[in-house]
Amino acid sequence: MKIRNLELAGNVVLAPMAGVTNPPFRRVVQRFGVSAVWTEMISARGLVATGRAGRTMDLRGHSVPTVFQIYGHEPAVMADAARVLEQRGAAAVDLNMGCPARRIVGQGAGAALMKDVPRAGRIVASVRRAVQIPVTVKIRSGWDDGAPTAPGLARVAEQEGADAVVVHARSRSKIHSGPASMSIIAAVRDSVGIPVIGNGGVAGVRDANAMQEATGCDGVMVGRGALGRPWLPAKILGLFPGTGKASGKDITFFDVIREHYMHHMQWEEPSKAVRQMRKHLIWYSKGFTGSVGFRCRIVRLEDPAEVMEAVKEFFGEVTVS
Ligand SMILES: Cc1cc2nc3c(=O)[nH]c(=O)nc-3n(C[C@H](O)[C@H](O)[C@H](O)COP(=O)(O)O)c2cc1C
Numbered sequence: 001m002k003i004r005n006l007e008l009a010g011n012v013v014l015a016p017m018a019g020v021t022n023p024p025f026r027r028v029v030q031r032f033g034v035s036a037v038w039t040e041m042i043s044a045r046g047l048v049a050t051g052r053a054g055r056t057m058d059l060r061g062h063s064v065p066t067v068f069q070i071y072g073h074e075p076a077v078m079a080d081a082a083r084v085l086e087q088r089g090a091a092a093v094d095l096n097m098g099c100p101a102r103r104i105v106g107q108g109a110g111a112a113l114m115k116d117v118p119r120a121g122r123i124v125a126s127v128r129r130a131v132q133i134p135v136t137v138k139i140r141s142g143w144d145d146g147a148p149t150a151p152g153l154a155r156v157a158e159q160e161g162a163d164a165v166v167v168h169a170r171s172r173s174k175i176h177s178g179p180a181s182m183s184i185i186a187a188v189r190d191s192v193g194i195p196v197i198g199n200g201g202v203a204g205v206r207d208a209n210a211m212q213e214a215t216g217c218d219g220v221m222v223g224r225g226a227l228g229r230p231w232l233p234a235k236i237l238g239l240f241p242g243t244g245k246a247s248g249k250d251i252t253f254f255d256v257i258r259e260h261y262m263h264h265m266q267w268e269e270p271s272k273a274v275r276q277m278r279k280h281l282i283w284y285s286k287g288f289t290g291s292v293g294f295r296c297r298i299v300r301l302e303d304p305a306e307v308m309e310a311v312k313e314f315f316g317e318v319t320v321s
Helices: 023-032 044-050 075-087 110-115 117-130 150-159 182-191 205-215 232-237 253-267 270-285 291-298 304-315
Strands: 012-014 036-043 066-071 092-097 135-140 164-168 196-199 219-222
Touching: 012 232, 023 036, 023 232, 023 253, 036 044, 036 092, 044 066, 044 075, 066 075, 075 092, 075 117, 092 110, 092 117, 110 117, 110 135, 110 150, 117 135, 117 150, 135 150, 150 164, 150 182, 164 182, 182 196, 182 205, 196 205, 205 219, 205 232, 219 232, 253 270, 253 304, 270 291, 270 304, 291 304
Parallel strands: 012 036, 012 219, 036 066, 066 092, 092 135, 135 164, 164 196, 196 219
Antiparallel strands: none
């Protein structure tokens, strides 16, 4: 997939997820294979005020393009933030027009832009003028199910210079639940000439293929399907295991978790890493017999070595698939 002048190897990308798609997780996903990764959303105002976007901008160990996502409602501030990100190595900048959180929509940002298309257009135009890198927008199907504004907003975004559009095919009122609407992605695909990346509910290879078939979308974005299964984008790309090893049978959950843990320990202080890794361990253990007991055990552990001992005991030699 090509977004403006950015050529991606393949068309399966990792979704922005606040509190999840930080550098350690992005590295683990890239270990297997993915076409591009999105950062967690970054406040444009905060970035412009401080010149910093926190440590989520750490690109060490990244081998694929990293798209930095910003949120805000002021065209000039969004443009200034995009300039900072371009200087800091962003492969592209993505404009958040889908976040349903009250504190975000309350300021007219995120999904509030789904019902303020003129402002959304001004933001795209302002950011487009500010940077040379590709500019993408991530939208929802609409503010609520009664008003699917996505095709109209996508058209305006394209007219104002957006280079691709990601469609999370659920309305703001659905937050993250319920089936994603394939017809909305198809309608956006029919409305614009730029690449359209479909998003919502891709939990396996079959879902990704079905989305592409039903909608004609150019790419697929994987969100929660990659939690505890960071190899999912690689599987969809047909790269799995993507590590140079002969087969997925060679890689154990323990290997992946150890590596994930190591990235976290390098990125932040051990006590924070242990806390951050707890939620990932819960996701990794999903579907395993005895996962409830495992979760109760690890939430009480503070020493990384003890956690890894519990991981070894629980996952044993089980391989990823
Ligand atoms: C924990 C979490 C955090 C998220 N944070 C963001 C974010 O920062 N920016 C954004 O555009 N979407 C965010 N999303 C939405 C996802 O990018 C994605 O659109 C949504 O989860 C639907 O895809 P899925 O069904 O594959 O999970 C978040 C979702 C989750 C579950």
